[in-house]
Amino acid sequence: MTDTGKRRILVTSALPYINGIKHLGNLAGSMLPADVYARFQRLRGHDVLYICATDEHGTPAELAAQAAGISVRDYCNEQFAIQKAAGDGFGLSYDHFGRSSGPENERLTQHFAHVLEANGLIEERNMRQVFSIDDGRFLPDRYVEGTCPHCEFEKARGDQCDSCGRLLDPVDLIDPYSAVSGSKNVEIRETRHLFLLQSKMQDTIRAWVDKSTDWPPLARSIALKWLDEGLRDRAITRDLSWGIPVTNPDGSVREGFENKVFYVWFDAPLEYMGATQEWAKAKGDPDAWRSWWRTDEGADDVDYVQFMGKDNVAFHTVSFPVTILGSEEPWKLVDRLKAFNWVTWYGGKFSTSNKRGVFMDQALELLPADYWRWYLTANAPEGSDAAFTWEGFQAAINSDLANVLGNFVNRITKYCASKFDAKVPETGASGEAEAWMVSELETRLPQLVEHYENMDFRKAAAETRAIWAAGNEYLTKAEPWVKYKSDVDAAAIGVRTGLNLAALFGIIAQPIIPEAAAMILDALGIPEDRRTLKQDSLDDVAALLDALPHGHEIAPPDVLFRKIEDDQVGEWTERFGGEDQAQP
RNA sequence: GGUUGGGUAGCUCAGCUGGUUAGAGCGCAUGACUCAUAAUCAUGAGGUCGGGAGUUCAAGUCUCCCUCCAACCA
Numbered sequence: 310m311t312d313t314g315k316r317r318i319l320v321t322s323a324l325p326y327i328n329g330i331k332h333l334g335n336l337a338g339s340m341l342p343a344d345v346y347a348r349f350q351r352l353r354g355h356d357v358l359y360i361c362a363t364d365e366h367g368t369p370a371e372l373a374a375q376a377a378g379i380s381v382r383d384y385c386n387e388q389f390a391i392q393k394a395a396g397d398g399f400g401l402s403y404d405h406f407g408r409s410s411g412p413e414n415e416r417l418t419q420h421f422a423h424v425l426e427a428n429g430l431i432e433e434r435n436m437r438q439v440f441s442i443d444d445g446r447f448l449p450d451r452y453v454e455g456t457c458p459h460c461e462f463e464k465a466r467g468d469q470c471d472s473c474g475r476l477l478d479p480v481d482l483i484d485p486y487s488a489v490s491g492s493k494n495v496e497i498r499e500t501r502h503l504f505l506l507q508s509k510m511q512d513t514i515r516a517w518v519d520k521s522t523d524w525p526p527l528a529r530s531i532a533l534k535w536l537d538e539g540l541r542d543r544a545i546t547r548d549l550s551w552g553i554p555v556t557n558p559d560g561s562v563r564e565g566f567e568n569k570v571f572y573v574w575f576d577a578p579l580e581y582m583g584a585t586q587e588w589a590k591a592k593g594d595p596d597a598w599r600s601w602w603r604t605d606e607g608a609d610d611v612d613y614v615q616f617m618g619k620d621n622v623a624f625h626t627v628s629f630p631v632t633i634l635g636s637e638e639p640w641k642l643v644d645r646l647k648a649f650n651w652v653t654w655y656g657g658k659f660s661t662s663n664k665r666g667v668f669m670d671q672a673l674e675l676l677p678a679d680y681w682r683w684y685l686t687a688n689a690p691e692g693s694d695a696a697f698t699w700e701g702f703q704a705a706i707n708s709d710l711a712n713v714l715g716n717f718v719n720r721i722t723k724y725c726a727s728k729f730d731a732k733v734p735e736t737g738a739s740g741e742a743e744a745w746m747v748s749e750l751e752t753r754l755p756q757l758v759e760h761y762e763n764m765d766f767r768k769a770a771a772e773t774r775a776i777w778a779a780g781n782e783y784l785t786k787a788e789p790w791v792k793y794k795s796d797v798d799a800a801a802i803g804v805r806t807g808l809n810l811a812a813l814f815g816i817i818a819q820p821i822i823p824e825a826a827a828m829i830l831d832a833l834g835i836p837e838d839r840r841t842l843k844q845d846s847l848d849d850v851a852a853l854l855d856a857l858p859h860g861h862e863i864a865p866p867d868v869l870f871r872k873i874e875d876d877q878v879g880e881w882t883e884r885f886g887g888e889d890q891a892q893p
Numbered sequence: 894g895g896u897u898g899g900g901u902a903g904c905u906c907a908g909c910u911g912g913u914u915a916g917a918g919c920g921c922a923u924g925a926c927u928c929a930u931a932a933u934c935a936u937g938a939g940g941u942c943g944g945g946a947g948u949u950c951a952a953g954u955c956u957c958c959c960u961c962c963a964a965c966c967a
Contacts, residue, residue, distance in 0.1 A: 507967090530897065530898095531965080531966095535966095538966095540967090543967060574967080619898095619964070619965065620964085620965065622965090623965085623966085624967080627967085650898080651964070653963085656963090692898080692907095693898060693899050693906095693963070694898090694963055696905085698905090700904085701905065704904090704905090704918095704919055704920080705918090705919080707930095708918080709918085709919095711930060711932085712930075713932095713933090715929095716929055716930055716932045716933070717932095717933085718929095719928095719929055720929030720933080721928075722929095723929065724928040725928095767906080768907080771907090771917075771918075774918080775917090775918095778933095781932090781933055782934065784933080784934090785925095785926080785933070785934045788928090790928045793928090804928095870930080
C-alpha cells in the first residue's frame with residue numbers, strides 16, 4: 310500500500326452562533342454536510358481535519374446573558390456545553406469543536422489587526438453613533454430603532470427599514486429609541502472606530518476570485534457582485550464589552566478603545582485557525598496546526614473546503630479573504646466552498662415562539678440521529694430552499710432506511726443464520742447474477758465517489774440508496790431460497806455475495822448514517838481497518854463481493870430502523886407544527 | 894428597490910455546452926415471490942416542462958416580456 314493519492318483535506322463548517330440551540334435547518338446547511346463530507350474523505354483514506362467552533366462574541370450573546378441574569382462568560386459556557394452535546398448527539402465528527410472566545414482566537418485577532426494596520430489597511434475614523442444615556446452605551450446598528458426617514462415606517466431598525474427595505478444609517482432615524490430599554494433619551498455622539506480599508510484590497514480580491522473558477526455559481530456571483538459595487542471600508546470595532554479587546558502591538562489596551570471590542574464578524578472567521586490551534590494544543594502537539602494553515606509550512610498541498618449557509622457566502626468570499634490577503638502572510642485560503650439554501654418548515658420559517666420546527670435537542674429525543682442525518686442529506690437544500698415535512702420524512706425513513714437497507718441486511722443475515730449456521734458459506738461459484746451485480750457496482754460506485762467529490766449530497770444519497778436497492782434486485786436474481794432446495798452450493802454463493810453486499814452497504818452508508826452503519830459492520834464482524842472505500846477496492850469490485858473470510862461467523866443484528874408510524878407523525882405534527890401552521 | 898435562485902408527473906426533485914418516444918424516488922395500480930421489518934422484485938398509468946412572443950432545421954434547455962415563490966443586500 311502506498312500513500313500515492315492520499316490527500317490532506319481541511320474541512321470547516323460555518324460557526325454556529327452561541328445564542329441558543331440550532332434547528333434542523335442550521336444543521337443541514339453547514340455542520341451536517343461538512344461532517345458527511347469529512348467522513349466520506351476519511352473513508353477514502355485521506356487525511357482529514359474537520360474543524361468547527363461556536364461563534365460567541367457580539368451583542369446577541371451579551372443581551373441574552375443579561376436577560377438570563379448571568380455573566381456573558383457563564384452564559385457562553387452553558388450554551389457551549391449544550392451545543393457541543395447536540396453536535397455529539399448527531400455524530401458530528403469534528404476533530405475539534407472550539408470556541409471563538411478562547412485565547413487562541415484572541416491572539417490571532419489582535420495579531421491580524423496589528424499586521425493589517427502596519428500594512429496600511431486599518432485606520433481610525435470618527436463615526437457618529439446613537440448613544441443611549443439611560444443605557445449608558447452606544448447602540449450598535451440593530452439596537453436602535455426609530456422612524457424611517459424614507460417611508461416614515463415607525464419601527465425601522467438601525468441598519469435597515471423592514472417596510473421599504475432601504476439600508477439605513479442609524480443616525481438618520483427620526484425619533485430614535487433604544488431597542489434594549491426602549492428609552493428615547495438618546496443623542497448622537499462622535500466616537501472613534503477602527504476601519505478595515507477593504508477598498509484598497511479591491512484588485513487583490515478580484516484577482517483571487519477570478520482565479521477561483523471552481524466555486525459554485527452562487528458563491529462566485531455573490532463575490533463578484535460585491536466587487537462590482539466596490540468594496541466598502543467597514544468598521545471592525547463595536548461599542549460592547551463582550552469581545553476581543555483592541556490592543557496595541559505591545560499588548561496594552563489601545564487608547565480610546567477601552568470600552569470597545571472587535572466586531573464579531575472580524576474575529577469569528579479567524580476562529581477557523583484558532584480552533585485548529587486549540588486542536589493542536591489539545592493533542593499535545595502545539596505546532597500541528599501550522600501544516601494545515603501556513604502555506605510556507607506544508608499547507609500548500611491542503612485542500613481547504615468550507616461549508617456554509619448562503620447568508621455567509623459574502624463574508625467567506627470577500628471579507629475574510631481581505632483579512633487574510635491583507636496580512637500578506639502565508640495563510641491558507643479556501644479552495645472550494647459549498648453554500649446551502651435553507652431548510653424550511655413546510656415552506657415557512659422555523660420558529661420557537663410559533664411552535665414550528667424541530668431543534669437539534671428535540672430531534673434526538675424523538676428518533677436516532679441517523680434518521681435525521683439521512684433525511685437532511687438526501688433532501689439537502691442544494692438547488693433551492695427545501696421544505697421539511699413530516700410526511701416526506703416518514704416516507705424517506707420507512708422506504709430508504711427501513712425497507713431498502715434495513716430489510717436487506719435483515720433478510721440476508723437471518724437467512725444465513727437459518728440455513729448456513731450463521732457462517733459465511735464456503736462453497737459455490739459466481740454466476741450470472743453475481744456478474745450482473747459486479748457490473749452494477751462498477752458503474753455505480755465511481756458515480757457515488759464523483760457525487761461526493763462534487764459535493765452533490767442529494768445525488769450521493771440517491772446513489773447510495775440505488776446501490777442498496779440493487780442488492781435487493783440481486784437477491785431476486787440469485788434467489789438462494791429457491792436454489793437451496795435443489796443445489797445448496799448455488800444457494801451458498803447467493804448468501805455469501807449477499808453478506809458481502811451487506812458489508813459494502815454498511816461501508817458506503819458510514820458518511821451519512823454512521824451509527825446504523827456501525828451496527829451492520831459490527832454484526833458482520835468487519836474489522837475497523839477494513840471499513841474503508843479506498844481506490845484499490847473500487848478497482849476490483851469482484852473482490853469486494855468475496856471479501857469476508859469463508860466460514861467467518863456473523864451475528865444477525867436487531868431491527869436496524871424502526872418504521873415511523875402514522876400516529877407518531879400525528880403526535881409530532883401536533884407538538885412541532887405541520888401543514889396547518891405553515892406560513893402562507 | 895437591487896441581486897440571485899426557482900416555478901418540470903399527485904408529492905420531492907434530476908435534466909451539462911439546444912437534437913431520437915421528457916427522467917428518478919415516493920405515492921398509486923397490476924402481477925410475481927416468500928429469505929425478510931405486509932418487506933422485496935417486475936410491469937404500468939400519470940406531465941401541452943408557470944404564461945406569451947421570438948431565434949433556429951430543431952427549445953424544458955437560448956433571447957425578450959409578463960407572472961408567481963424564496964432568499965440575500967456588508
